[in-house]
Amino acid sequence: xxxLFLAFLFLLCPLAIFAQDxxxxxxxxxxPKQINYTTATFKSTRVMNGHSIERMPAGQxxxxxxxxxxxxxxxxxxxxxxxxxNIHLSLEYGITNWLMVGIxxxxxxxxxxxxxxxxxxxxxxxxxxxxxxxxxxxxxxMKTIKFQNPAVTNYFTSRLSYVAQVLxxxxxxxxxxxxxxxxxVHRNMVATELDPNDLxxxxxxxxxxxxxxxxxxxxxxxxxxxxxxxxxxxxxxLSIGFDIETGGHxxxxxxxxxxxxxEKAFIGETTGxxxxxxxxxxxxxxxxxxxxKHANPAGNx
Amino acid sequence: MKRLIxxxxxLNIIIALNAQKFITKNGYIGFYSHTSVEEIKGDNNQVVGxxxxxxxxxxxxxxxxxxxxxxxxxxxxxxxxxxxxxxxxKSVFKGKISNLSSVDFTKPGTYDVTxxxxxxxxxxxxxxxxxxxxxxxxxxxxASSKFKIVPEDYKIIIPGVVRDKIDKxxxxxxxxxxxxxxxx
Numbered sequence: 001x002x003x004l005f006l007a008f009l010f011l012l013c014p015l016a017i018f019a020q021d022x023x024x025x026x027x028x029x030x031x032p033k034q035i036n037y038t039t040a041t042f043k044s045t046r047v048m049n050g051h052s053i054e055r056m057p058a059g060q061x062x063x064x065x066x067x068x069x070x071x072x073x074x075x076x077x078x079x080x081x082x083x084x085x086n087i088h089l090s091l092e093y094g095i096t097n098w099l100m101v102g103i104x105x106x107x108x109x110x111x112x113x114x115x116x117x118x119x120x121x122x123x124x125x126x127x128x129x130x131x132x133x134x135x136x137x138x139x140x141x142m143k144t145i146k147f148q149n150p151a152v153t154n155y156f157t158s159r160l161s162y163v164a165q166v167l168x169x170x171x172x173x174x175x176x177x178x179x180x181x182x183x184x185v186h187r188n189m190v191a192t193e194l195d196p197n198d199l200x201x202x203x204x205x206x207x208x209x210x211x212x213x214x215x216x217x218x219x220x221x222x223x224x225x226x227x228x229x230x231x232x233x234x235x236x237x238l239s240i241g242f243d244i245e246t247g248g249h250x251x252x253x254x255x256x257x258x259x260x261x262x263e264k265a266f267i268g269e270t271t272g273x274x275x276x277x278x279x280x281x282x283x284x285x286x287x288x289x290x291x292x293k294h295a296n297p298a299g300n301x
Numbered sequence: 302m303k304r305l306i307x308x309x310x311x312l313n314i315i316i317a318l319n320a321q322k323f324i325t326k327n328g329y330i331g332f333y334s335h336t337s338v339e340e341i342k343g344d345n346n347q348v349v350g351x352x353x354x355x356x357x358x359x360x361x362x363x364x365x366x367x368x369x370x371x372x373x374x375x376x377x378x379x380x381x382x383x384x385x386x387x388x389x390x391k392s393v394f395k396g397k398i399s400n401l402s403s404v405d406f407t408k409p410g411t412y413d414v415t416x417x418x419x420x421x422x423x424x425x426x427x428x429x430x431x432x433x434x435x436x437x438x439x440x441x442x443x444a445s446s447k448f449k450i451v452p453e454d455y456k457i458i459i460p461g462v463v464r465d466k467i468d469k470x471x472x473x474x475x476x477x478x479x480x481x482x483x484x485x
Contacts, residue, residue: 003305023322023351023360024395026482030324031349031362036390040381057373174387212382247463248374293371 036126041133041171042179044250044286045092045100045117047205048219048239049258049266050181053135053169055119056094059292064090064104066261068282071272081280088261093291106261113262115139115163123171132170139163141264158189163263165203179205183221185267192231199268200224201236213245217254221267235273237266239282252284321406323352323442323479330363330475332450334468341467343368343379350477352442354406357398359416359444361475362391383457384423393421396429404435411436416446422455433475442479447472 042052045062056062070084078084090104090113098119105112121134141161147154162185169179181203190197205219219239227234241254257278258270272278328348334341345368350361365386370376380386396418398404404412417430433446449470452459459467 003302023353023358024393026322026324027349027351027360027362030326030351032326032347034347034364034367036366039377060373212385247378288374290372290374294369294373 033127035124035128038123038125038133038171041123041169041177042207042217043215043243043245044252044284046252046284046286047179047207048217048241048252048254048284049237049256049261050183050203050205050219050221050263051115051117051135051137051165051167052179052205053119053133053167055098055100055117055135056092056288058094058097059290059294060094061289061291062090062092062102063287063289064088064092064284066090066106066282066284068256068259068261069280071278071280073277073279086259086261104262106265108260108262108265109143110145111141111143111262111265113139113141113264123169132168134169135167137163137165137167137263139263141262155189161185161187161264163267165263169205175209177207179203181205181221183263183267185264187264187268194229194231196225196229201267207243210242215243217241217243217252223267232271234268235270237270238274241282248288250284250286250288252286254282255279256282321354322482323354324482325350325477325479328361328475328477330361330473332368333472333474336466336468339466341370341375343370343376345369348477350479351482352444352477352479354442357401357404359394359396359398359418361394361477363393364391366390383452383459389424392423395419398435399430404437406437406442409437409439420450422450423457425455427454440480444475444477444479446475449473 042054044052045054045056046052066088068086070078070081072080074081086107088104088106090102092100092102094100100117101115103114116138118136120136121130121132123133124130139162143159163183165181165183167179167181169177171177183201183203185199185201187197201221201223203219203221205217207215207217209215221237223234223236235257237256237258239254239256241252244251244253257272257274257280258266259280260266260269326349327346328350329344329346330348331342331344345363347367348361348363350359352359365384366380368379370379396416399415399417404414412435413432414435415430415432417428419426420429429448429450431446431448433444436443449472451470452467
């Protein structure tokens, strides 16, 4: 009798496997472990003034118009700064998914600038864990404003400046992302012998997503160089504002104390300070165009 | 005793063979929307699917981030704004062939089937019924189907500004090429 009972038990074994939930378990077991890359740490390639780790994917062109108004404390006659404007235009393009280049021209000192941004590491979870995204930015700028004293020998190289930054960012949660940006600026020619040609700064940026398409951003660059050895008072640039995304556009609206829109200008040459009310309203408009469609779409590259 | 054990052993094998499961790890699920303003096509070639021929049960699992588009910006908006892939990373279908008796998995040929089941997208589950076809070939089973879904049924919010860019009904295409799972 026992043998028959045991045989019956053996017969039941394969029947137990037929449950649908078991199919789901089998599915899970057989699903290849994917690398889940973090996307959209920031809504655009800039935190506010400075770059974010975000890049243009291959074949995408970003047309950017950046605008800084005059200082609000210039009073009602100057319509609280809205009468004065400073503009920067740039075209930024993704050559590959990890290499982005840009050229721009700004009104401040009539400067032409160019940069390359390499995406070195991407934050990811899943099959491969990486806690941060890291990018490297290199940039050069050439001011074309006429020399102050045309009578002396003026060198072309005096117009040039260079910037190198390492951008390290982490998307902490769906809503909160933070970035640290150690920066180095080299200016070939500075105003006086007192001023340093080399500037070192630590940038910090953060964004808090308020809705699916808007976020609150803040950015601060701490200039490490001692201020006692500079010919004019310079302050650390602080910017606070909103990002609004609508389809292909990202609007960045903010208040800042610096008029410069490229690293060389806002890191070492910010002469206004929040404590004296030298705040100005500014905005960046970014419009993305897809120039090259992916034949074999690159998603998690 | 030995004969009894051998008998049970063979019986198990016979039952096990009938319970053959088929799997694919590169199944295709794509969706398509066409309006006069915009054309949207998302393709996922990494769908994992299992078909149990003895019960007619089918399950699929698709990672939302594995849907690819020809425009990177469209893919980013799909994940960030519409599907919220960080919150809801997968889409799952659990269903059954309702006319299993009309399919003979041992004879090569093409059979029309209807599959009923639960489709979960964006953490919302709806019952769907889709017509498809099963083709039994040497060494595997090919299954395909086309059906329509409505994004709002899955709480996918499409803002009024862009509503006209997306078709009210999305056409979903499923193409699976199954091969037998070794063992059970």
